Amino acid sequence: MTQAVETLGAVAAEDLDAPVIQARSTRELFWRRFKDDRLALGALIYLGLLVLLAILAPVLVDLLGVPPPNERDIESLDAFGLPTGPSPDHWLGVDQLGRDVLSRILYGARISLLVAFSATAIASLIGVIAGLLSGYFRGWTDTIISRGVDVLLAIPYLLLATGLAAACSFGNGCLGGLLKPGLAVVIFVIAVTSWTYLARIVRGQTLSLREKEFVDAARSVGASNRRIIFREMLPNLTAPIIVYSTILIPSVILYEAALSFLGVGIQPPAASWGQMISDATDIFDAAWWYLLFPGLALVSTVLAFNLVGDALQDALQPKARRNRSWLPGQSKKDEIEKEESQ
Amino acid sequence: MLEYILRRVLWGVAMLFLVSGVIFVIFYLLPSADPATLRAGRQASPDQIERIRESLGLDRPVFIQYVDYMKQIFFHFDFGYSYQYETSVSSLIFDRLGPTASLTFGAAILWLLMGIPIGIISAVRARSLLDRSTMVISLALISAPVFWLGLISLYLFADDIGLIPILPGAGSYEPLSAGPIAWAGPLILPWTVLAAASAAVYARYLRSDMIDVMGEDYIRTARAKGLPERKVVMKHGVRSAITPVITLLGLDIGVLLAGNAILTESVFNIPGVGRLVLDAIDKADLPLIQGVTLFGAFFIVIFNLVVDIAYAYLDPRVRYDDL
Numbered sequence: 001m002t003q004a005v006e007t008l009g010a011v012a013a014e015d016l017d018a019p020v021i022q023a024r025s026t027r028e029l030f031w032r033r034f035k036d037d038r039l040a041l042g043a044l045i046y047l048g049l050l051v052l053l054a055i056l057a058p059v060l061v062d063l064l065g066v067p068p069p070n071e072r073d074i075e076s077l078d079a080f081g082l083p084t085g086p087s088p089d090h091w092l093g094v095d096q097l098g099r100d101v102l103s104r105i106l107y108g109a110r111i112s113l114l115v116a117f118s119a120t121a122i123a124s125l126i127g128v129i130a131g132l133l134s135g136y137f138r139g140w141t142d143t144i145i146s147r148g149v150d151v152l153l154a155i156p157y158l159l160l161a162t163g164l165a166a167a168c169s170f171g172n173g174c175l176g177g178l179l180k181p182g183l184a185v186v187i188f189v190i191a192v193t194s195w196t197y198l199a200r201i202v203r204g205q206t207l208s209l210r211e212k213e214f215v216d217a218a219r220s221v222g223a224s225n226r227r228i229i230f231r232e233m234l235p236n237l238t239a240p241i242i243v244y245s246t247i248l249i250p251s252v253i254l255y256e257a258a259l260s261f262l263g264v265g266i267q268p269p270a271a272s273w274g275q276m277i278s279d280a281t282d283i284f285d286a287a288w289w290y291l292l293f294p295g296l297a298l299v300s301t302v303l304a305f306n307l308v309g310d311a312l313q314d315a316l317q318p319k320a321r322r323n324r325s326w327l328p329g330q331s332k333k334d335e336i337e338k339e340e341s342q
Numbered sequence: 343m344l345e346y347i348l349r350r351v352l353w354g355v356a357m358l359f360l361v362s363g364v365i366f367v368i369f370y371l372l373p374s375a376d377p378a379t380l381r382a383g384r385q386a387s388p389d390q391i392e393r394i395r396e397s398l399g400l401d402r403p404v405f406i407q408y409v410d411y412m413k414q415i416f417f418h419f420d421f422g423y424s425y426q427y428e429t430s431v432s433s434l435i436f437d438r439l440g441p442t443a444s445l446t447f448g449a450a451i452l453w454l455l456m457g458i459p460i461g462i463i464s465a466v467r468a469r470s471l472l473d474r475s476t477m478v479i480s481l482a483l484i485s486a487p488v489f490w491l492g493l494i495s496l497y498l499f500a501d502d503i504g505l506i507p508i509l510p511g512a513g514s515y516e517p518l519s520a521g522p523i524a525w526a527g528p529l530i531l532p533w534t535v536l537a538a539a540s541a542a543v544y545a546r547y548l549r550s551d552m553i554d555v556m557g558e559d560y561i562r563t564a565r566a567k568g569l570p571e572r573k574v575v576m577k578h579g580v581r582s583a584i585t586p587v588i589t590l591l592g593l594d595i596g597v598l599l600a601g602n603a604i605l606t607e608s609v610f611n612i613p614g615v616g617r618l619v620l621d622a623i624d625k626a627d628l629p630l631i632q633g634v635t636l637f638g639a640f641f642i643v644i645f646n647l648v649v650d651i652a653y654a655y656l657d658p659r660v661r662y663d664d665l
Contacts, residue, residue, distance in 0.1 A: 039478070147360075150357065151357060151360045151361055151364060152364075153642075154357055154361050154639050154642045154643050154646065155361060155364065155365065155635065155638075155639050155642075156597060156600035156601050156602055156635055156638035156639060156641075156642065157602075158601065158602050158604055158605075159600070159601045159602075159604070159616075159619055159631065159634055159635040159638055160365075160368070160635055162604070162619055162620075162623060162631060163368075163369065163619075163628065163631040163632060163635055164368070164372060165623075166622070166623045166626060166628065166631060167369065167372050167628055167631075168372065250484075250485060254485075254487050257487050258487065258489065258605055261487070261489050261605065261608075262604065262605070262608065262620065262623075263623065264623060274487070277487075277489065277490055277493065278489075280493070281493060281609070284493055284496075284497055285497065285503035288497060291490075291493055291494070291497065292494075295486075295487070295490040295493075295494070298486075298487060298490065299482065299485050299486045299487075299490070302485035302486075302487075303481060303482055303485035306481050306484065306485055307481065310481070
């Protein structure tokens with residue numbers, strides 16, 4: 001972090017014994033606001049631990065003496081072949097195949113976080129570029145991109161994802177074998193259907209940013225469009241991009257869980273929280289632990305991301321509390337209200 | 343206003359065209375498996391497969407197939423033919439629309455009844471203990487996957503397996519024709535579960551918009567002229583803050599009718615449109631999935647249109663949109 005604390009008029013202050021005025025960098029201001037939100041700070045710590053747990057899952061499983069996620073412990077099933085609950089051997093119980101629930105939850109965290117970060121990153125990349133282009137060039141570029149977004153938003157994404165996953169499960173995958181069912185399809189489907197939200201927001205911000213003086217200044221010295229978009233405007237959009245990408249993460253995690261629950265997401269034997277809940281559907285009346293623990297892992301992770309996203313928004317963009325420009329009809333209303341208030 | 347409606351309707355029709363095209367392309371390009379082979383079943387001779395290919399028109403150029411497909415949709419309202427049920431997709435969808443509509447509209451009423459009052463009260467008592475706790479609870483509800491909430495609710499309350507067996511559980515759906523009580527009973531749990539997250543979203547939206555609106559000058563004016571606070575909140579505050587909620591409502595209902603209730607229908611075993619798709623996955627009944635996806639897109643476009651028009655009616659400034 002850059003320590004840009006400048007003491008303005010420090011010499012004069014010594015003479016006059018007056019209070020020292022300090023200028024604070026944007027990052028400091030942000031951190032001051034963020035750290036006051038205790039709940040969000042707790043959530044951030046939780047997420048940090050979760051990332052660590054996910055990365056260290058194989059080591060951790062060894063260290064705790066927990067069986068690996070796909071090892072079947074036949075002895076942990078009772079006389080009727082039903083799984084047994086929490087015990088010293090299996091802290092969170094086992095599933096119907098005798099696999100350790102704790103171990104599968106730890107490995108499930110890897111999948112959830114991997115999908116969350118990579119799908120969000122791809123969706124953000126597409127969304128930011130599409131939003132920048134349509135907001136900057138306006139005209140027919142904007143028409144094509146914005147109407148394309150409208151069309152994509154009109155497709156029921158959960159059904160489309162189901163169809164894609166079903167289509168890719170036969171023969172040798174999709175696009176001549178390029179996309180195989182499982183992780184790649186999940187990330188692809190989520191990214192393709194999630195970028196629209198960010199595109200709408202970035203477009204709205206770009207539309208107002210392009211009228212600013214510094215853009216005129218850059219143009220007057222002969223900067224190319226590419227330079228203006230990526231060197232002049234993009235850095236000014238860092239805060240909203242961080243905020244709205246973070247807000248996207250929880251819905252991506254829920255999306256992956258939903259696909260895996262429907263059986264078209266992460267394919268067994270890989271462990272995923274949504275798929276564990278799906279497996280639990282048939283036996284949860286006899287094995288509550290198999291429903292409860294993966295669900296709690298999912299809810300707490302999504303909640304933590306939501307809390308951090310909310311706090312980021314409050315800290316980075318205190319004025320933009322209600323940006324509704326991703327809702328159809330709302331962007332127009334926002335523009336009108338902005339004009340009226342000026 | 344009439345001109346605005348006309349423009350929106352025209353754009354809606356254009357959207358339907360574009361969406362149909364996109365869905366056709368996706369389902370045509372992506373699968374590597376040969377549809378005729380899938381259709382023919384396991385023990386088909388090459389001769390039979392060839393005949394099926396011909397009868398489905400799969401031997402013709404893609405472009406002709408596309409034109410045929412579009413013709414069938416727009417002139418005959420034909421969304422394709424299911425391998426698995428050997429009947430038209432549209433008739434299957436109409437059979438399943440009742441349960442999905444029952445689920446969607448019941449849940450929508452419930453989430454409005456919960457979300458709107460909570461949003462208003464939280465805004466009026468902003469930063470109070472009540473406000474802060476309801477906002478954290480609502481965030482937790484938004485964070486919980488609907489299928490997990492559904493299974494937990496079954497574990498707690500279902501009359502066959504629940505700890506407190508007071509409500510009908512999964513697979514007990516009855517159509518409305520069986521009588522309103524027989525119909526509503528099994529839907530109480532699905533409605534509540536489906537409504538929970540939306541109620542929380544609506545409450546949070548309404549709250550933050552209300553807080554903004556209540557700081558406006560005209561609210562001060564309304565108070566200054568001596569209006570009772572209740573009237574200031576309800577007539578001046580809510581009326582202005584409610585428009586995003588209306589937009590959301592239209593989108594949510596469209597999306598749910600379009601098959602996004604698949605998760606709830608799967609957990610509670612409700613024979614709706616989503617369930618139809620779920621059953622089609624194992625059978626690789628791609629025309630059925632494609633048909634339902636397209637049909638769902640139609641719902642979304644129509645509800646978007648309804649929202650646009652309702653919006654223009656509520657906020658006349660929006661009518662002077664360029665498109």
